[in-house]
Amino acid sequence: MRTVKTDGYEFSLEDGLKGNGGVPKPERMLASEAEVEGRLLVVEPDFGFLPVCLSRDAADIRCLSRSARSCRVTRDNLESNNVEARVENGSTPRRSSTQPSTHLPHTST
Amino acid sequence: MKDRLSSLVKAGRTGAEIVLCGPQKSGMKRYARFLSDCGEVNRYSESGNIVVRHRIESDAKGPGIERNFAASALNQTLAFQTCPGLFSYAELDSGTRALLEEVAPNPGEDVLDLGCGYGAVGWFLSSSAGTSVTMSDDDCLATSYASANLERNGLSGRAVVSDALQAIDASFDLIVSNPPTHAGDGVLQDMLTGAGKHLREDGRIVLVHRKELGLSRHVSSSVSLRRETDGFKVVEVRS
Numbered sequence: 001m002r003t004v005k006t007d008g009y010e011f012s013l014e015d016g017l018k019g020n021g022g023v024p025k026p027e028r029m030l031a032s033e034a035e036v037e038g039r040l041l042v043v044e045p046d047f048g049f050l051p052v053c054l055s056r057d058a059a060d061i062r063c064l065s066r067s068a069r070s071c072r073v074t075r076d077n078l079e080s081n082n083v084e085a086r087v088e089n090g091s092t093p094r095r096s097s098t099q100p101s102t103h104l105p106h107t108s109t
Numbered sequence: 110m111k112d113r114l115s116s117l118v119k120a121g122r123t124g125a126e127i128v129l130c131g132p133q134k135s136g137m138k139r140y141a142r143f144l145s146d147c148g149e150v151n152r153y154s155e156s157g158n159i160v161v162r163h164r165i166e167s168d169a170k171g172p173g174i175e176r177n178f179a180a181s182a183l184n185q186t187l188a189f190q191t192c193p194g195l196f197s198y199a200e201l202d203s204g205t206r207a208l209l210e211e212v213a214p215n216p217g218e219d220v221l222d223l224g225c226g227y228g229a230v231g232w233f234l235s236s237s238a239g240t241s242v243t244m245s246d247d248d249c250l251a252t253s254y255a256s257a258n259l260e261r262n263g264l265s266g267r268a269v270v271s272d273a274l275q276a277i278d279a280s281f282d283l284i285v286s287n288p289p290t291h292a293g294d295g296v297l298q299d300m301l302t303g304a305g306k307h308l309r310e311d312g313r314i315v316l317v318h319r320k321e322l323g324l325s326r327h328v329s330s331s332v333s334l335r336r337e338t339d340g341f342k343v344v345e346v347r348s
Contacts, residue, residue, distance in 0.1 A: 015295030016247070026130040026158055033160050034128045043117065066250045068272040069296075089270060091250045 007031070009052050011077045016069050018046045045087070048074035052081045061085035110136065111143050113194075118147050121165045129161040137161055180229070182209045183237040187262055189227065195251050196226045196289075204341045205229050205287050208317035211335045211343040214238040218282035221245065223304055228255025228268060230285055235264040242266040245277055274303030281307055284314045290322055301327040305348070314346040 002013045004022050013020045019027065031053040040058040042051045044065050051061050063085055065071050071089045078085050117127055131137045137159035141152045148166035152159060175192050180201035191198040214220050214234055222231035225244035235242045244255045249270045256268035271277055284304045288297055304314050305328060318324050320342050325332040328346050336343040
């Protein structure tokens, strides 16, 4: 496990995550570009950089990730940075050519 | 990606904003065009990246992107439904095919397909050997397809979302895997060390990996080569 300190926060990183070598540049740009008011949904938070950085202005934060590992690491990083947020292991509803749009079932770990 | 954007538009309420950011030539212009059908889009470049800001005004029209194909192995033909974003979503990959040709579960054995993706290995083993296969993957989208397709093909088994083996509470006679070797040593170490701990006495792990890679450093037991093809090695680890 590695850690990275950035923007006044500290994050744990692990293999298997997109940003395991540090915060990707597009995520840094998103953190500076997104003007958050009210409820925030971060899809695929990876290790949790965006929800932590955007937490100051969000009334309610929800994270949604397909990856159980990403959920675990994001939860840990939110907690260690004193940010309250819901982290859910799931996928955004998908449109099927053969079935109605559904929210896919999942089991959290 | 368009399907996911449609889903995001659907998940957001009217007036909500979606912000995307990515490098040039990563499809951001196409995504901006797609989003412009359902609201205002503001696109600009910054530091070599493209930022797309989209204000939701109406629902998006999803393209419907699931893929259906049939694949044959072990004298069985099964129907698969998958979607882009899953490993080898359009066809059975040659590594998985090589693995299937080397795995022969005995009747009554408990089998784990570790890192199952949409479940190809588990489906074929369940279908051909009549065993009940547990399938696990870190990706809940993959396991949802694995689970749905078991049901679709009338096969027994279950699919579990699990980071390596953290959510697995059973032990197995046979663990098979086409592991995500691109995910890094930490993931492989967690998967293969965990697999060893979930193996029953006299159990075995059968893995496929690209020829140029070596996974033996991640396992404590001895590794024997079962088969070598043009691109892959199938190896066995005994408990």
